Amino acid sequence: MASIVRTRERLDTMATRARVVSVLVGIALAGIAGTYWWVQGLHGPEYRELADNNRLRRFPIRAPRGVVYDRGGRPLAENVPSYNLLLEPDASNDVKRSLAFAGSILETDPEQLHRLLVAHRRERPVEPALIAENLTLAQVARFELAALEHPEFEIDVQQLRLYRHREQTAHVLGYLAEAGPQDLTGGEYERGDMIGRRGIESQFERQLRGKDGERVVVVDSRGRAVDEFPPVQPAPGTNLKLAIDLDLQQTAQRLLEDKVGAVVALDPRNGEILVLASAPSYDPNLFARRLRADDWMRLITNPNNPLQNRAIQNTMAPGSTFKPLMALAGLAEGVVTPQTRFYCPGYGVFYGHVHRCWRPEGHGSVDLRSAIKNSCDVYFYNVGQRLGIERIARYSRKFGLGAVTGIDVPGEKAGLVPDAAWSRAVRKQPWYLGETISVAIGQGPVLVSPLQMAVAMAAIANGGHRPTPHLVEHAAPMPAVAGIPASAWAAVRQGMQAVVDSGTGYAAHIPGLTIGGKTGTAQVVAQRTRTRAEDLSYETRDHAWFVSFAPVEHAQLVVVVFIEHGGHGASAAAPVAKGIYEELLKKRPDLRVAPPA
Amino acid sequence: MRSSSRSDPISGLLRLPEEAATAGIGRLASVRWSLLLVALMLSVVGAATVHSASVAMPVEYLPRQLAWVGAGLVVFLVTFSLDYQRLALVALPFYGLSMALLVLVLFFGQVRGGSRSWFAIGPFGIQPSEVAKIATAILLAQYLAGLEGEYLRLREIVTAIGIVLLPVALLYFEPDLGGALTYGPMLAAMLLVTGVKKRYLVIAACTAVVVGALGWGLIHDYQRERVLTFLNPARDPLGAGYQVRQSKIAVGSGELVGRGYMRGTQSQLRFLPARHTDFIFAVLAEEWGFLGVAFVLLLYGSFLFGCAEVAARARDRLGMLLAVGFFAIFAFHILWNTGMVVGLAPNSGIPLPFLSYGGSFMLFAFAATGLVLGVDFRRYVNR
Numbered sequence: 001m002a003s004i005v006r007t008r009e010r011l012d013t014m015a016t017r018a019r020v021v022s023v024l025v026g027i028a029l030a031g032i033a034g035t036y037w038w039v040q041g042l043h044g045p046e047y048r049e050l051a052d053n054n055r056l057r058r059f060p061i062r063a064p065r066g067v068v069y070d071r072g073g074r075p076l077a078e079n080v081p082s083y084n085l086l087l088e089p090d091a092s093n094d095v096k097r098s099l100a101f102a103g104s105i106l107e108t109d110p111e112q113l114h115r116l117l118v119a120h121r122r123e124r125p126v127e128p129a130l131i132a133e134n135l136t137l138a139q140v141a142r143f144e145l146a147a148l149e150h151p152e153f154e155i156d157v158q159q160l161r162l163y164r165h166r167e168q169t170a171h172v173l174g175y176l177a178e179a180g181p182q183d184l185t186g187g188e189y190e191r192g193d194m195i196g197r198r199g200i201e202s203q204f205e206r207q208l209r210g211k212d213g214e215r216v217v218v219v220d221s222r223g224r225a226v227d228e229f230p231p232v233q234p235a236p237g238t239n240l241k242l243a244i245d246l247d248l249q250q251t252a253q254r255l256l257e258d259k260v261g262a263v264v265a266l267d268p269r270n271g272e273i274l275v276l277a278s279a280p281s282y283d284p285n286l287f288a289r290r291l292r293a294d295d296w297m298r299l300i301t302n303p304n305n306p307l308q309n310r311a312i313q314n315t316m317a318p319g320s321t322f323k324p325l326m327a328l329a330g331l332a333e334g335v336v337t338p339q340t341r342f343y344c345p346g347y348g349v350f351y352g353h354v355h356r357c358w359r360p361e362g363h364g365s366v367d368l369r370s371a372i373k374n375s376c377d378v379y380f381y382n383v384g385q386r387l388g389i390e391r392i393a394r395y396s397r398k399f400g401l402g403a404v405t406g407i408d409v410p411g412e413k414a415g416l417v418p419d420a421a422w423s424r425a426v427r428k429q430p431w432y433l434g435e436t437i438s439v440a441i442g443q444g445p446v447l448v449s450p451l452q453m454a455v456a457m458a459a460i461a462n463g464g465h466r467p468t469p470h471l472v473e474h475a476a477p478m479p480a481v482a483g484i485p486a487s488a489w490a491a492v493r494q495g496m497q498a499v500v501d502s503g504t505g506y507a508a509h510i511p512g513l514t515i516g517g518k519t520g521t522a523q524v525v526a527q528r529t530r531t532r533a534e535d536l537s538y539e540t541r542d543h544a545w546f547v548s549f550a551p552v553e554h555a556q557l558v559v560v561v562f563i564e565h566g567g568h569g570a571s572a573a574a575p576v577a578k579g580i581y582e583e584l585l586k587k588r589p590d591l592r593v594a595p596p597a
Numbered sequence: 598m599r600s601s602s603r604s605d606p607i608s609g610l611l612r613l614p615e616e617a618a619t620a621g622i623g624r625l626a627s628v629r630w631s632l633l634l635v636a637l638m639l640s641v642v643g644a645a646t647v648h649s650a651s652v653a654m655p656v657e658y659l660p661r662q663l664a665w666v667g668a669g670l671v672v673f674l675v676t677f678s679l680d681y682q683r684l685a686l687v688a689l690p691f692y693g694l695s696m697a698l699l700v701l702v703l704f705f706g707q708v709r710g711g712s713r714s715w716f717a718i719g720p721f722g723i724q725p726s727e728v729a730k731i732a733t734a735i736l737l738a739q740y741l742a743g744l745e746g747e748y749l750r751l752r753e754i755v756t757a758i759g760i761v762l763l764p765v766a767l768l769y770f771e772p773d774l775g776g777a778l779t780y781g782p783m784l785a786a787m788l789l790v791t792g793v794k795k796r797y798l799v800i801a802a803c804t805a806v807v808v809g810a811l812g813w814g815l816i817h818d819y820q821r822e823r824v825l826t827f828l829n830p831a832r833d834p835l836g837a838g839y840q841v842r843q844s845k846i847a848v849g850s851g852e853l854v855g856r857g858y859m860r861g862t863q864s865q866l867r868f869l870p871a872r873h874t875d876f877i878f879a880v881l882a883e884e885w886g887f888l889g890v891a892f893v894l895l896l897y898g899s900f901l902f903g904c905a906e907v908a909a910r911a912r913d914r915l916g917m918l919l920a921v922g923f924f925a926i927f928a929f930h931i932l933w934n935t936g937m938v939v940g941l942a943p944n945s946g947i948p949l950p951f952l953s954y955g956g957s958f959m960l961f962a963f964a965a966t967g968l969v970l971g972v973d974f975r976r977y978v979n980r
Binding site for chain 2: 010011013014015016017018019021022025026028029032033035036037039040041043044045046047048050051052054055218219220221222226
């Protein structure tokens, strides 16, 4: 053992080295302490938040969305409970057995349920998996009965938006759909939230939505709830009452079946919209139930675009329905009087060009009333020539054409009122005087929507006030259409009554109800030879218009009908309006002036 | 006496040094008992934290931990009583025996936590790697203490490395990377204190780089994954990065004064993995905050300082090197584990002395403490 005890020289040197090593370790230990100070002392709050994110799971308590009613208090958009089946695999002793049990009740293949479970787990590993939606009450009852034996299943009740009248109110209400990426950026919506699209659902999203409540649950690392905070209750959305009359709306939508077109009916006294129909339509319930890809493809590949609300988004030449406005402009500007007569030989020559009247044999000598009644083109060519495009444009704008009406649903189109300035600015060419002649009978570049025509008709019907059309009942402004004398309004109304009583709009005639109306045809292609509409192919057929109000003396309803490629307004559009007035009379027999013969 | 012990080292092993009888209580009082006191304080902190960490577990680990502390004290008494100089006489057979155990465990051991490193003894498990650590430290100290010359020669350094390389290789096969790593600092500290020429230090630094690169290829996939995850915890937040991430959240959310005992959400709601063993310090940091961390780090600091002091005032090379070796093992465990918990070091299964739950390492820690204090006790005798 001499080797052990022998060597003690340089022990002090070694001791010094040992001390150096220990000092190095001490410095390292101080560094560790500093790191803890950095993490705990300086960044503690951030880590505490991360710890809270770990342990606190927030579950929204959905605020019930506001119910939308028609003017009679009938629900148009409502909420119904939908029962979904959740599976918490960690709470199950035997997941295979659980899935077999669920499969037997749902009458589905457990294999398929297993695939759903796996897919869900991959996406959201700690949350219970959604494996079935829209269970029947009988299925719910069977799961509830088995709750003791199968605690891993949970029935989740969600509010599902139901549009009871499906296609018939789709263009009024719009629909609910899952919030997309662009909605999530504002922080107001979260993945899985539903958001209103189009129509009332979109316009009044804020009011209808309410404010979701929240359940905050303390969970452990396996996602099991161990504690819960008092819940924040949701604030329900506001209910909305619409001016829509469900009976009239359904009638309009039914009359548009198999057609492409739109119907607008509004109350000329206040601008309340009773009918806002567009065809083809779609079932908004599809979106609320997480639209399937094939449904969506069918909607967007339909050449007639069922998602387009033609009542507010389709702008077309107004055709002859423009003539009452021209008559009012002419009377107001004094270029004609009700007694002024023009001779119609079936055509007129203006600025060196021949402009035909729709009736080749001509109307003979026509005054204002007969010009409106028979829709004489030559009469209005003359009025248009005397007014000139600037005055035509000015009066058109007074009636609200060329601008959005301010209806309380999104997506409205402004249309176009052409004038010289527009021509220079947009077309880069001067306005040709001959075009004024075309515009005078509602052809040429002028574009209007059915809703705009309804507003203009309302002003004629109520004698000079242009209402702001609206769906949700409220007092909306009704600015006066200035500069037109009362006698002018009366004269035009008389002419329009004659249209339905014995003129081109007789197809809308209803014994006992005084209706003022005007037919119109918007040319799709310029026709060199006159061909009967029925003989043309669908795409080249003209669009049919019918604008109207009733009763003439104290109008309560304006009805505007637009049928795409309908042919003539008289044959295609007027009968639709008639159907709506008939429905109105069922509810309002007091509007008849005399009992039917 | 010495001649008899030389001829019969085994019978002399368990005798108290005769000086104890002559000098009596006075010399016993000069021992640095604060080292044991600190170890016991840490054990109390550890037991309390193990209780908090395991209260929601199927097994409550507090009684077992207390039993291990009790067993540790017994082991302490034994190792304190053994004369390390006599122990050094049997260093080689002891080393050989422990290596045999390491080989045996590869074939007959139980697998726990992915490593075949346990012998089952009733309900408890014992890791022979802890015994091997002590045996290797003693053999290494004995070898280096017996050398002459101011500085180590290359052949001597290679021999020292060889002594360490055998257990490291065997641990590699278990695999127990954490256990294997411990030998590095131990070897380095003992060589440095013995005396290494600057030239060799430079060579060692270069070798470390090369070995590191080679080691990268040799370590197991999951170990490489751990290192990569350590370098970038966001790499796999639900897999290997999960532990580090959750641990750091636990530490940080403790803030200054902690969430309160048994009220740490990360620990009580089971977000922290291995919270009663390798990540026990995260539980402490979460529930006691920086104040608790600072307190325990101070305890560790004073413990390490005590070990270093014992080494520095030892009067023989063997005692000094033995104390330095254990100092290095303790320092490595403490620095690595506390660093790992706060995300400074990769997770390699290195427990925290006196705090982490676990019998073998607790026994090792008390045994090592006993040996270190034994060196201190015999500093006036063994010269």
